[in-house]
Amino acid sequence: METISYIFAITCSILLPLLLAVIYIRKNKRHLKPILLGAMTFFVFQILIRVPIYRVQLHSGK
Numbered sequence: 661m662e663t664i665s666y667i668f669a670i671t672c673s674i675l676l677p678l679l680l681a682v683i684y685i686r687k688n689k690r691h692l693k694p695i696l697l698g699a700m701t702f703f704v705f706q707i708l709i710r711v712p713i714y715r716v717q718l719h720s721g722k
Contacts, residue, residue: 681695 684690685692685695
C-alpha cells in the first residue's frame, strides 16, 4: 500500500505538472520561460525558505 501512495504522490507532484506544461506549450504555442520561472519561484519559496524554517521551528520546540 505504501508503494501505491508513493507512486500517486510522484505522479501528482512531478509527472502531472510536467505533462500539463507540455500540453499547454504545444496547444498555445507558448514559450517555456514563464513555466520555468514559476517552477523556480515555487522551488525557492518552498524548498529553500519554508522547509528550513520548519526544521528550525521543530528543533527549537523541544
